[in-house]
Amino acid sequence: MKLLIANRGEIAIRIMRTCRELDISTVAVYSEVDRNSLHTRYADEAIKIGLTKASESYLNIPALLSACKKIQATAVHPGYGFLAENPAFGKAVEEAGLVFIGPRPETMSLFGNKLTARKTAREAGLLVLPGPDQPLSEHSLQSQLGDNLSFPVLVKATAGGGGKGIRLARSQDELAEVIDLAREEAFAAFGDGTIYLEPLVQKARHIEVQILGDGKGEILTFGERECSIQRRHQKLIEEAPASELTQEERAWITSAAFQLGKKTNYRSLGTVEFLMDENRQFYFIEVNPRIQVEHPVTEMVTGVDLIREQIQLAFTSSLSMIQSDIHCQGAAIEARILAEDPEKDFLPTTGEISYLKEPGGPGIRVDSSLYQGMKISADYDSLLSKVIAWGNDRKTAISRLKRGLKEYHIGGLKTDLVFLTQILESHPYQTGNIDTTFLDDFEPKELIPEETLTRYAAVAAALHIHNKRKSKEPQDLGDINPWRQKAWQEQTNAGS
Amino acid sequence: MKLLIANRGEIAIRIMRTCRELDISTVAVYSEVDRNSLHTRYADEAIKIGLTKASESYLNIPALLSACKKIQATAVHPGYGFLAENPAFGKAVEEAGLVFIGPRPETMSLFGNKLTARKTAREAGLLVLPGPDQPLSEHSLQSQLGDNLSFPVLVKATAGGGGKGIRLARSQDELAEVIDLAREEAFAAFGDGTIYLEPLVQKARHIEVQILGDGKGEILTFGERECSIQRRHQKLIEEAPASELTQEERAWITSAAFQLGKKTNYRSLGTVEFLMDENRQFYFIEVNPRIQVEHPVTEMVTGVDLIREQIQLAFTSSLSMIQSDIHCQGAAIEARILAEDPEKDFLPTTGEISYLKEPGGPGIRVDSSLYQGMKISADYDSLLSKVIAWGNDRKTAISRLKRGLKEYHIGGLKTDLVFLTQILESHPYQTGNIDTTFLDDFEPKELIPEETLTRYAAVAAALHIHNKRKSKEPQDLGDINPWRQKAWQEQTNAGS
Amino acid sequence: MADYRVYVGNRLFDIRIEKDLLLVNGDQYKFDLESINGNGLHILRDPIRNVEAYLQSNKNGSYDIQIDGIHLSAEVVLGFQNQTKISDKNKGLVISPMAGLIVDILVKKGDYVQEGDTILIQEAMKMQMKIRSANAGKITKLHTAIGDQVNKGELLISLDAAESLPTNPNDPQPMRK
Amino acid sequence: MADYRVYVGNRLFDIRIEKDLLLVNGDQYKFDLESINGNGLHILRDPIRNVEAYLQSNKNGSYDIQIDGIHLSAEVVLGFQNQTKISDKNKGLVISPMAGLIVDILVKKGDYVQEGDTILIQEAMKMQMKIRSANAGKITKLHTAIGDQVNKGELLISLDAAESLPTNPNDPQPMRK
Numbered sequence A, B: 001m002k003l004l005i006a007n008r009g010e011i012a013i014r015i016m017r018t019c020r021e022l023d024i025s026t027v028a029v030y031s032e033v034d035r036n037s038l039h040t041r042y043a044d045e046a047i048k049i050g051l052t053k054a055s056e057s058y059l060n061i062p063a064l065l066s067a068c069k070k071i072q073a074t075a076v077h078p079g080y081g082f083l084a085e086n087p088a089f090g091k092a093v094e095e096a097g098l099v100f101i102g103p104r105p106e107t108m109s110l111f112g113n114k115l116t117a118r119k120t121a122r123e124a125g126l127l128v129l130p131g132p133d134q135p136l137s138e139h140s141l142q143s144q145l146g147d148n149l150s151f152p153v154l155v156k157a158t159a160g161g162g163g164k165g166i167r168l169a170r171s172q173d174e175l176a177e178v179i180d181l182a183r184e185e186a187f188a189a190f191g192d193g194t195i196y197l198e199p200l201v202q203k204a205r206h207i208e209v210q211i212l213g214d215g216k217g218e219i220l221t222f223g224e225r226e227c228s229i230q231r232r233h234q235k236l237i238e239e240a241p242a243s244e245l246t247q248e249e250r251a252w253i254t255s256a257a258f259q260l261g262k263k264t265n266y267r268s269l270g271t272v273e274f275l276m277d278e279n280r281q282f283y284f285i286e287v288n289p290r291i292q293v294e295h296p297v298t299e300m301v302t303g304v305d306l307i308r309e310q311i312q313l314a315f316t317s318s319l320s321m322i323q324s325d326i327h328c329q330g331a332a333i334e335a336r337i338l339a340e341d342p343e344k345d346f347l348p349t350t351g352e353i354s355y356l357k358e359p360g361g362p363g364i365r366v367d368s369s370l371y372q373g374m375k376i377s378a379d380y381d382s383l384l385s386k387v388i389a390w391g392n393d394r395k396t397a398i399s400r401l402k403r404g405l406k407e408y409h410i411g412g413l414k415t416d417l418v419f420l421t422q423i424l425e426s427h428p429y430q431t432g433n434i435d436t437t438f439l440d441d442f443e444p445k446e447l448i449p450e451e452t453l454t455r456y457a458a459v460a461a462a463l464h465i466h467n468k469r470k471s472k473e474p475q476d477l478g479d480i481n482p483w484r485q486k487a488w489q490e491q492t493n494a495g496s
Numbered sequence C, D: 001m002a003d004y005r006v007y008v009g010n011r012l013f014d015i016r017i018e019k020d021l022l023l024v025n026g027d028q029y030k031f032d033l034e035s036i037n038g039n040g041l042h043i044l045r046d047p048i049r050n051v052e053a054y055l056q057s058n059k060n061g062s063y064d065i066q067i068d069g070i071h072l073s074a075e076v077v078l079g080f081q082n083q084t085k086i087s088d089k090n091k092g093l094v095i096s097p098m099a100g101l102i103v104d105i106l107v108k109k110g111d112y113v114q115e116g117d118t119i120l121i122q123e124a125m126k127m128q129m130k131i132r133s134a135n136a137g138k139i140t141k142l143h144t145a146i147g148d149q150v151n152k153g154e155l156l157i158s159l160d161a162a163e164s165l166p167t168n169p170n171d172p173q174p175m176r177k
Helices: A009-022 A038-042 A061-071 A087-095 A105-112 A114-123 A138-148 A172-190 A247-263 A295-302 A306-316 A394-407 A417-425 A450-471 A474-480 A482-490 B009-022 B038-042 B061-071 B087-095 B105-112 B114-123 B138-148 B172-190 B247-263 B295-302 B306-316 B394-407 B417-425 B450-471 B474-480 B482-490
Strands: A002-005 A025-031 A045-050 A075-077 A153-161 A164-169 A195-199 A205-214 A219-231 A234-240 A267-276 A282-288 A331-338 A355-357 A364-368 A383-391 A409-411 B002-005 B025-031 B045-050 B075-077 B153-161 B164-169 B195-199 B205-214 B219-231 B234-240 B267-276 B282-288 B331-338 B355-357 B364-368 B383-391 B409-411 C002-008 C011-018 C021-024 C027-029 C032-035 C041-046 C049-057 C062-067 C070-078 C093-095 C100-105 C118-124 C127-132 C137-142 C155-160 D002-008 D011-018 D021-024 D027-029 D032-035 D041-046 D049-057 D062-067 D070-078 D093-095 D100-105 D118-124 D127-132 D137-142 D155-160
Touching: A002 A009, A002 A061, A009 A025, A009 A038, A009 A306, A009 A364, A009 A383, A009 B394, A025 A038, A025 A061, A038 D049, A045 A061, A045 D049, A061 A087, A075 A306, A087 A105, A105 A114, A105 A282, A114 A153, A114 A247, A114 A282, A153 A172, A164 A172, A172 A195, A205 A247, A205 A282, A205 A306, A219 A247, A219 A295, A234 A295, A234 A417, A247 A267, A247 A282, A267 A306, A295 A306, A295 A331, A295 A364, A295 A383, A331 A394, A331 A417, A364 A394, A383 A394, A394 A417, A394 B009, A409 C049, A450 C002, A450 C011, A450 C021, A450 C032, A450 C041, A450 C049, A450 C062, A450 C070, B002 B009, B002 B061, B009 B025, B009 B038, B009 B306, B009 B364, B009 B383, B025 B038, B025 B061, B038 C049, B045 B061, B045 C049, B061 B087, B075 B306, B087 B105, B105 B114, B105 B267, B105 B282, B114 B153, B114 B247, B114 B282, B153 B172, B164 B172, B172 B195, B205 B247, B205 B282, B205 B306, B219 B247, B219 B295, B234 B295, B234 B417, B247 B267, B247 B282, B267 B306, B295 B306, B295 B331, B295 B364, B295 B383, B331 B394, B331 B417, B364 B394, B383 B394, B394 B417, B409 D049, B450 D002, B450 D011, B450 D021, B450 D032, B450 D041, B450 D049, B450 D062, B450 D070, C118 C155, D118 D155
Parallel strands: A002 A025, A002 A075, A025 A045, B002 B025, B002 B075, B025 B045
Antiparallel strands: A153 A164, A153 A195, A205 A219, A205 A267, A219 A234, A234 A331, A267 A282, A331 A383, A355 A409, A364 A383, B153 B164, B153 B195, B205 B219, B205 B267, B219 B234, B234 B331, B267 B282, B331 B383, B355 B409, B364 B383, C002 C011, C002 C070, C011 C021, C021 C027, C032 C041, C041 C049, C049 C062, C062 C070, C093 C155, C100 C118, C118 C127, C137 C155, D002 D011, D002 D070, D011 D021, D021 D027, D032 D041, D041 D049, D049 D062, D062 D070, D093 D155, D100 D118, D118 D127, D137 D155
């Protein structure tokens, strides 16, 4: 058995971890810029598949298939992102005689188009948001607007996923520009610029249910996750279980997800996503037919290794457990460590990891792609690592996660670590008073008195120069003298 | 509330982690050589208490008390080792009006002397090993030997702990030398050279029960741990639960530990240690009146933070849970990462950690004191870090732990990482066929074909020199030319 | 004896170091700084605290400093002479705030822009960001073209500032409303 | 073109490097080595594998190499000349195998020792270890005294080897039977 992982970063490593535990040998693929990435060293074998550009490497189906052939892989795991939800890839893998670890290509097609997904969900008895079931075309725009839409409205790519291809139009005035942008982004991301309109649910919470189906009608559910803390429609902090849900509500969404799985004869892992509105009504949004970034919170409360179950199922075609084996205990929260600067509206950051110390101790799990010496480039997603904390209750999980984030020391790069802590320390988050607009008007509080902090920084800088001068030969002292200082000032500065 | 941790290394950090989660501010103490150690940075405050030698720092009671006073600490946690089992320290802390987080000093005195401990255990209805209840004196040696002892025999310090001060004499011939060595070592380690003799139990398994008492008669038990994999009578790999124990056996030792706790009105955390002989009979060995190195395996199977319960109890004098709240789920195994070279009979190693990558992912916990740039000196214990793996069953926990150890990359220092993996890969370990003599005739199998491995090493070395030569100016090439080569050969070599 | 003037954000610290004596704006402290690993990790130690500080010294003589995960910039000027800060010298330049691809340029030489006008669109990590001008002025030179892969800190566009008002730096804005 | 003779343990590798061509004992391989972080981490890459290797080059020109956690020593000799290994040059020297305290010295100048005799007791990390002689011979000089704190690799004792048999290195033995 030899498994090729058609992905990179933390999820590639995550999958290989389980493979090692199962004694399955692994093959990493890598693009030019990823030649030193951790996932290439973690795997038993590693093959270069192309240049840095994703379309020439991680999105390049022929290159991936030829790597499979060269290395004699027997199965492929797509991870998330890249080709994970691409039915053509799944189909090509299966037609090459390999095991594809994921849903059937037909299922991906069905849920890949948000409009057919809505239709299927409605047929399975789920509630979907009002709105046209047609893609938006230039000539239908006026009629649709006239019909049943009021502002603000979401412009969504039918091929969207992972928060990409979703944009908000607040008024008629900006609609045209927003539609153009969404089309462009959708085309760039998914090769398909088809979009549709959906009403914006105010004060919505994002709640989703993890399912695993055997493709023959058996469906297991693993409880729900809440992912309401988002920036740019992308999740930042996720937890299991969703806080303050009643037993009835939990049973309702679980049963809805189960029904949808049943109806589609679902195979492999999948997530059924819902919005809960202010009246605690659950609306189906979409199905993610793949492993998700936030799967570890479910793993921590259930004790189940989802990747293991997924691989095991793909090879044996039968589930290793029954529903009554699955119990949730305590609470788990995941925070995403991103190469982004929250102070600059999540501007991507790049650089070299000069020093690294990752968190540990009780109840902390780290899923990371980092290593000391790693060069973070701007070529792929900004997700570097995830910290997941488990506690007997939500309060303990929050304290643990805060502790874990404080232990995370990354030298050489700005990340969202401090910002994540600021969210966890906020009163609304701690009381579970969260919805998807949480970050829109979030005002972080400073964690250390500014005076203490700036004094430390000033003293550190002064002592650093002072020590350098003391240890140098006299003639080298000039390197920070006022005359040289002047020359520096002529230089270009990064302006931040 | 301000807690001073009178310890160093991983256990100091472990305690501070829980304090952070509980919002208790922490004070680290450090010796000269530890001024850059991780625990000094983890704490909110850090005080230097003396020179490198333990007797002038971590064992220096007046220095510790004066640090408490200076920094206005309100409580002291002793960790394990150093003063953790020293009744005089507990007493001094309490007399200074501070909370001592540990058993009452009387309890430490009682169990600190192995002979009074045996007596107490017998009175509580526990089985103790046959042997005299008297310390060994020169004039009683002959009579004791004549009495009820046969070789091999263990020479044990009455003040021993943590495997220190225990030596084996295989025959009358070597007894005198072994007694001298044991006395010397015991005096050096505990300031008390009193020793006694105990029969060696063949094929014994080391099994222990974790208890927590409120000092008012309430005793909680947290299941058992097995610690049979030992080198030099010091534990190397520990697990919970003990494998292949029947429900009756489990109930028996749990009840025995409970009875002993009851009888001594036990306060705080403690471990009751047993030997199980070939007839599956349990003999009391000793009580460790403190947190233990291997406590994380219990934490992973119960989900309870033992340090949290211990601190909480010390401040409130009441337990936060009842026995029926405590359930064990799955299996957990801990491996100790040591600055020792198993190929050289566990010779201590020293050096600087030039590169560090610690394990992560599902079911892995790391309790570490390491950081990149750390200088490992020979001044204290060789324990650097612990990796603990949890799985639904023992088999999964073993696979996870193997995976975790393989992920642990420590540059600049030899450790026992490979050796630990070799133990886990061995058939006897995997089938639970273990006892305290496991390592005596253990023959590790090579993990990588020697030919592949040595070829990699040779190519790496050749390419390294080759690349260096390519990148250098011509005149620098001489640095590896045959002429220089000759000069090197005159130099002193470490001989390994 | 040595004197240093250190700017951290809007704060100014005059630091005097004389053997074991350290004065910050006239107040006495006991600090020492030790480099831990040659990779930027330092410990800033006072009698009751060990603080981790990562220091990265930039080419222009300023420092990026990280304390408890919080990033700060510091600029050290030797002596107590009253000098201008380095960061005040960037008026009229549009600098790339990140590594990435130039996907669009919305101005050409000779155009007149207002402060806050979007002049470029840059892409990194699958996100497109608007790069705005920090000053009003007339575009004098484009140093980049569509399709260029640029580094952080690279000069993209020069402009002749009609007025030199002390405005915000070149903070980029993500492309959303 | 360059030739290297590399000793790893008992194995000998003759390695020829010529542009992209690499021959190991005559067999052709495709390998490249890249330094990752200046802290010893390297990647040894062939067309289907990325292997992590930590390299530490010692003062005496040998390498400590760690691959998949397994430590090896390698010695590189430039060219295919038949030279003696560095490690064969230590006969008659007792070298400290670890950093630690000398707690006892069991021999004096002029004593005659057998191979395997305990000649010193050293303490580190709270453990006492017996240091044995790898050769038989007559003690010619003590370079250390009881109570000394010594480093790894420090010369402790010299002896005049009566016979120069090719015996085991100075492996220390812990003090237990």
